[in-house]
Amino acid sequence: MTTAEKSARRFARETPLGRTRRARKIDRILTEVYPHARCELDFENPFQLLVATVLSAQTTDIRVNLVTPELFAAFPDSRALAAAPVEEVEQIIRSTGFYRAKARNIVALAQELVERFDGEVPDRMADLITLPGTGRKTAHVVLGNAFDQPGVTVDTHVSRLAQRFAFTGATDPVKIEHDIAALFPRRDLTMLSHRLIFHGRRICHARRPACGACPVAALCPSFGIGELDPDAARSLLKYEMAPGAAKQGQSPTEPGVQR
Structure with a gap:
């Protein structure tokens, strides 16, 4: 059995309450990992x-x-x-x-x-x-x-991570939005979206997620679908987390990310 299969099996019988608790623990960890998470589009109004x-x-x-x-x-x-x-x-x-x-x-x-x-x-x-x-x-x-009205922004990153974290089994964006919203207090939804987007851009990539460098690996039903070797995984990190980024003076809000 592969690592990914073991991870999926571990959470296969998770109760709704267990899913909610795990989801909120993931968000608490991501809050610590991405303290600068925000909307990365510049605007004044x-x-x-x-x-x-x-x-x-x-x-x-x-x-x-x-x-x-x-x-x-x-x-x-x-x-x-x-x-x-x-x-x-x-x-x-x-x-x-x-x-x-x-x-x-x-x-x-x-x-x-x-x-x-x-x-x-x-x-x-x-x-x-x-x-x-x-x-x-x-x-x-x-x-x-x-307008400070919290909600879930279901872009490609949020959709991907919601499925990998087993927050939802849906593929329809509106259903994904509602499934995620059911797990968290409404006041947290906008910042949750930013943190999921940051994580998707930096670590949990679409094609080759850096599983071996992921801070929420122990809570992820999809752990093992990407690179497991810690050194190889760290080499996949992007933007301010990328190897050598600090030496190059890269800002935590520099990514060029396709939506």
Whole structure:
């Protein structure tokens, strides 16, 4: 029996209460490991965060943070962006990929804000998800980080880790969101999302997780699916945890991560 099979078997008969206790212990450990966990998109207000999050699809936070200063200098609020020539917006955001569709979306989004919400970003999920380019994931980013309304942001990292940690057996993002939310106090959900994203970016990678260097290995039903050798696992760590990162002066909030 492989290590991964043994790990899965160990938690196969876990009770709902046991799962909740284990999930919260994982979060407590991740809180210690990632004290700087936060939204890594730069923003000054809800409008900037909403636009930046729409732009972050299929690109990195670093890339978005490189283009938004110019974008917001040219179009500082929803009224300015609503009146912007789409071609001009395309040129500014070109490096984010899928720039034509993104330009159309953020201009249309701004127009909707002006026409329906007096230029302001709404603070309700039901309203946010009606805006162009905005689904539940984007809405939770905005609600949690701009309006202090906690929620689970189910991006690729959160989805992957929720399944590996056996927080859920679902693949549908809405079901994953609800399954995770059932395990934690609501007030913790936004920061929990950040910590899961940080862990997914740095250690629990999609293709080759660094199991041998994972601080929650003893609590993980998927332990053993990745690299087990401690030295080899440490070589897989990313960003500020990567070997030599401290010597290079890499900041804990530098990752370029595709959403």
